[in-house]
Amino acid sequence: MSSKILVITLLLLSVSLCFQPSEGSNRRFPNPRLSHPCCTKVSTADVSKIVVGNKYQKQSAKNSCVEAIILNTQEGQVCVDPKAHWVKNFISSMEQQ
Secondary structure, eight states: OHHHHHHHHHHHHHHHTTOOTTTTTOOOOOTTTTTSSSSSOOOOOOEEEEEEEEEHHHHHOOOBOOSSEEEEEEEEEEOOOTTHHHHOOOEEEOOOO
């Protein structure tokens, strides 16, 4: 009987690990289920090479949403840290165009 419990426990553990986000993926996407984008996490990774267009959104911290800049990329919207050095430079160059 204890071997059945062990097998079931290991099976549940392995299934739950399959649904965990990858630690290597440091891009954060807004929650698509809300009527407006809500970034709960931000990335500091430089995604400027895959940004599409020259528009961005600023998000203020409110409830579960954190302060963020939302950029449109080839992979969809990405939440980035507005305090990151590359983000400040990128936004500045966007505004000069």
